[in-house]
Amino acid sequence: xxxxxxxxxxxxxxxxxLGISRIAxxxxxxxxxxxxxxxxxxxxxxxxxxSGLNDRLSANDKKTISAAINRTxxxxxxxxxxxxxx
Numbered sequence: 001x002x003x004x005x006x007x008x009x010x011x012x013x014x015x016x017x018l019g020i021s022r023i024a025x026x027x028x029x030x031x032x033x034x035x036x037x038x039x040x041x042x043x044x045x046x047x048x049x050x051s052g053l054n055d056r057l058s059a060n061d062k063k064t065i066s067a068a069i070n071r072t073x074x075x076x077x078x079x080x081x082x083x084x085x086x
Contacts (some may be wrong), residue, residue, distance in 0.1 A: 008044040011036070017050075
């Protein structure tokens with residue numbers, strides 16, 4: 001049920017906010033990890049349902065993110081430090 005005073009975003013907007021692809025958002029909707037309402041051919045997501053989404057990351061997700069950060073720092077760390085000084 002859609003409440004009158006709720007704020008909704010599209011799957012594309014949520015993907016941009018989370019830094020993931022739209023396909024990943026659709027997969028999370030299908031798994032029930034993201035609550036969404038079908039509106040015509042599209043889904044809309046209540047912003048109130050999204051808060052705290054990062055708390056639901058699995059240990060494997062956290063490990064993958066950590067590995068990606070470490071790899072980026074190893075490959076581009078000096079460049080990032082120089083850019084940070086600008």
